[in-house]
Amino acid sequence: MRTWSGWALSVLGVVVAISGAATMVVLGPDSRLTTGPHAIETDAIAVVTAPKVIRWADVQVDILAEVPVRKPIFIGIGNTVDVQDFVGEAQRLEITRFKRPWDLDTRDVEGAPNLRGAPTAVDWWIDSSAGLGGASISTQLPDETVSVAILSVGSSNLSGLEVTLAYGVRGGFAKGAALLLLGLALLWVGVLVLRGVRARGDEDDDLEEEVVYVYVDEDGVEHEISAEEAADLEVVEELEEPVEAEDPAEPAAVPEPEPVAVPEPEPVAVPEPEPEAVPEPEPEAVPEPEPGPEPVAEHPPEHQPVAETVMYVYVDEDGVEHEVSEDELAEFEIVDEEDER
Amino acid sequence: MRRLLLVLTCSLALAACAVPHHRDDVSVSKSAARQAEVTEVFDRYREVRNSAIELLDPKPLSTVETDAVLAIDTGSFEVSQRLAQKQEGDTADIEVTDVETPRFDTYPLWFFAVVRDKALGVNRVQIFERSSSVEPWLLSASPETLGETAIPAIRHSSGAALPVAADDGRGMSMSAQDAAAAYASVLADPDAPEAATIPDDSFIKQMRATAATNSALDGVQFKQTWEAQDVQYALRTSDGGALAFVTLLRQDTYAVEDGLTITWPEGSPQQAFLSQGIAGSGTLTYLHQVLLYIPGGRGDPRALGQYGGVVSGEDNS
Numbered sequence: 001m002r003t004w005s006g007w008a009l010s011v012l013g014v015v016v017a018i019s020g021a022a023t024m025v026v027l028g029p030d031s032r033l034t035t036g037p038h039a040i041e042t043d044a045i046a047v048v049t050a051p052k053v054i055r056w057a058d059v060q061v062d063i064l065a066e067v068p069v070r071k072p073i074f075i076g077i078g079n080t081v082d083v084q085d086f087v088g089e090a091q092r093l094e095i096t097r098f099k100r101p102w103d104l105d106t107r108d109v110e111g112a113p114n115l116r117g118a119p120t121a122v123d124w125w126i127d128s129s130a131g132l133g134g135a136s137i138s139t140q141l142p143d144e145t146v147s148v149a150i151l152s153v154g155s156s157n158l159s160g161l162e163v164t165l166a167y168g169v170r171g172g173f174a175k176g177a178a179l180l181l182l183g184l185a186l187l188w189v190g191v192l193v194l195r196g197v198r199a200r201g202d203e204d205d206d207l208e209e210e211v212v213y214v215y216v217d218e219d220g221v222e223h224e225i226s227a228e229e230a231a232d233l234e235v236v237e238e239l240e241e242p243v244e245a246e247d248p249a250e251p252a253a254v255p256e257p258e259p260v261a262v263p264e265p266e267p268v269a270v271p272e273p274e275p276e277a278v279p280e281p282e283p284e285a286v287p288e289p290e291p292g293p294e295p296v297a298e299h300p301p302e303h304q305p306v307a308e309t310v311m312y313v314y315v316d317e318d319g320v321e322h323e324v325s326e327d328e329l330a331e332f333e334i335v336d337e338e339d340e341r
Numbered sequence: 342m343r344r345l346l347l348v349l350t351c352s353l354a355l356a357a358c359a360v361p362h363h364r365d366d367v368s369v370s371k372s373a374a375r376q377a378e379v380t381e382v383f384d385r386y387r388e389v390r391n392s393a394i395e396l397l398d399p400k401p402l403s404t405v406e407t408d409a410v411l412a413i414d415t416g417s418f419e420v421s422q423r424l425a426q427k428q429e430g431d432t433a434d435i436e437v438t439d440v441e442t443p444r445f446d447t448y449p450l451w452f453f454a455v456v457r458d459k460a461l462g463v464n465r466v467q468i469f470e471r472s473s474s475v476e477p478w479l480l481s482a483s484p485e486t487l488g489e490t491a492i493p494a495i496r497h498s499s500g501a502a503l504p505v506a507a508d509d510g511r512g513m514s515m516s517a518q519d520a521a522a523a524y525a526s527v528l529a530d531p532d533a534p535e536a537a538t539i540p541d542d543s544f545i546k547q548m549r550a551t552a553a554t555n556s557a558l559d560g561v562q563f564k565q566t567w568e569a570q571d572v573q574y575a576l577r578t579s580d581g582g583a584l585a586f587v588t589l590l591r592q593d594t595y596a597v598e599d600g601l602t603i604t605w606p607e608g609s610p611q612q613a614f615l616s617q618g619i620a621g622s623g624t625l626t627y628l629h630q631v632l633l634y635i636p637g638g639r640g641d642p643r644a645l646g647q648y649g650g651v652v653s654g655e656d657n658s
Contacts, residue, residue, distance in 0.1 A: 056361055058360060081369060081447060121475070144371070
């Protein structure tokens with residue numbers, strides 16, 4: 001599951017980052033693409049986009065319309081219902097298709113040589129501007145059907161019209177940068193997730209293969225030894241202590257000596273000074289018939305004077321060990337004989 | 342980790358805001374008016390109307406009213422002018438209790454509003470219309486209902502009030518136009534076949550009483566005609582019916598025997614238009630705007646309110 005999440009985050013991060021970078025590259029620092037000026041050949045009094053030609057929303061558009069000799073000109077964008085009613089009876093050039101960056105299909109529509117009224121006198125323009133020789137608008141396309149109208153004002157017409165168009169996303173460059181950073185962040189998180197999974201997998205593998213050899217000296221201090229050194233010694237106790245899989249916080253906790261170091265509480269195992277010195281337990285050495293009640297973990301190892309010395313121990317009812325001499329053995333009955341392994 | 346994911350999710354959501362998108366469901370339509378525009382229309386209407394009242398001149402009204410409302414109010418102003426009466430200004434505390442804006446794909450645009458006049462205890466159910474892109478918003482219908490009269494809820498589609506074509510009778514006993522014609526027929530003749538489908542409401546009773554009074558004049562032949570004009574505004578109600586604004590043209594014609602003259606009381610609108618009375622023959626023309634409710638199903642149409650008055654008087658003698 002974590003592996004899948006890591007890959008998903010990484011792939012998503014790459015996609016988001018690439019799209020952010022692409023946005024930045026395509027739009028540039030001014031967040032828009034500009035084309036023009038383009039000449040539009042007409043002697044009509046209006047140039048308008050037909051209904052449904054503009055099909056985008058939330059696009060930032062800047063349109064500059066220019067005519068020669070400082071002729072008065074008006075440019076506006078409004079709901080198509082309004083624009084069509086306003087220019088519906090006027091002679092006009094209608095843009096029937098527009099393809100980016102600048103590919104137009106147009107048709108001439110016959111009509112009256114004047115508009116129904118002054119475009120500057122109506123209140124339904126979403127954005128509009130009028131000027132001498134040129135006018136421009138800068139607006140974000142709304143989520144409704146709109147048309148753009150370039151209109152002559154007064155008795156002039158639109159001959160010599162040139163149009164410059166810019167379109168893009170408001171704050172697009174910054175949004176692209178944000179997307180890029182966001183993608184990189186996602187990628188980073190994905191890699192972190194993947195590395196976490198891999199480290200855990202490696203840890204599990206190590207646990208299966210790694211063998212730690214420890215020898216405990218007379219004072220109970222553990223010493224890690226190599227496999228070669230261990231081969232020269234007799235193996236007394238072999239413990240297998242896998243690290244719990246649920247603990248991801250300690251992936252590198254392989255050489256934990258504690259689990260191996262804690263001597264198992266069998267009373268016979270306590271006195272282990274030298275591996276080769278441990279004699280095979282004498283069957284008759286353990287006097288008490290009762291099995292050892294509780295492991296005596298806290299019981300310090302008995303001092304073993306000589307490696308060759310055989311020590312006899314009996315465990316009383318309270319689990320306390322008592323060293324007995326070889327002579328006293330006769331008084332006890334051997335009940336149990338532990339294999340030191 | 343979870344916080345980081347939350348931040349990333351929020352960032353993605355914010356980044357998606359106002360993202361340019363291609364509109365596949367392009368339809369040429371427009372909501373008649375936005376709320377701010379409606380408020381502006383009301384403010385302008387009251388301002389101009391008060392100016393006209395102050396000047397006692399109906400001419401400014403033509404910039405905020407049209408059709409029957411303008412004709413009725415102009416008649417009212419002419420009465421005031423001739424009788425040298427001053428009308429009360431429109432400064433009463435009003436409350437716009439409902440605004441319904443249909444969507445249209447072509448002009449004219451219009452919207453519906455209910456204005457409560459607390460001083461008079463009436464609701465004005467109004468229609469403002471913009472006939473073309475270069476025309477201002479004009480009040481074109483304003484029947485009044487009593488304050489306690491319930492106005493049927495309007496049905497909406499895609500957030501906009503749903504208009505009904507005048508000849509659309511689906512889900513109703515008759516279309517708005519047929520209901521208007523039937524209503525006019527019953528007003529003109531109580532025994533008309535349409536009387537079976539139009540119950541007598543208070544407006545019908547009031548008009549019949551007036552007609553009976555005029556017919557009772559000695560030496561006078563009285564004739565009253567009613568005609569329903571084309572229904573321009575109708576909205577679908579939530580019960581599947583329609584709320585229609587019907588304009589009725591009423592003409593009262595008097596034929597007076599020689600040697601007689603009929604006159605009206607001082608200060609009455611009729612007297613203002615026919616100050617010398619009628620000797621011979623004459624006609625008074627009225628316009629009445631009736632708010633007609635056609636219930637969904639098989640219910641009979643009935644009037645919820647009206648607004649009307651004398652618009653002209655003619656002495657043919």
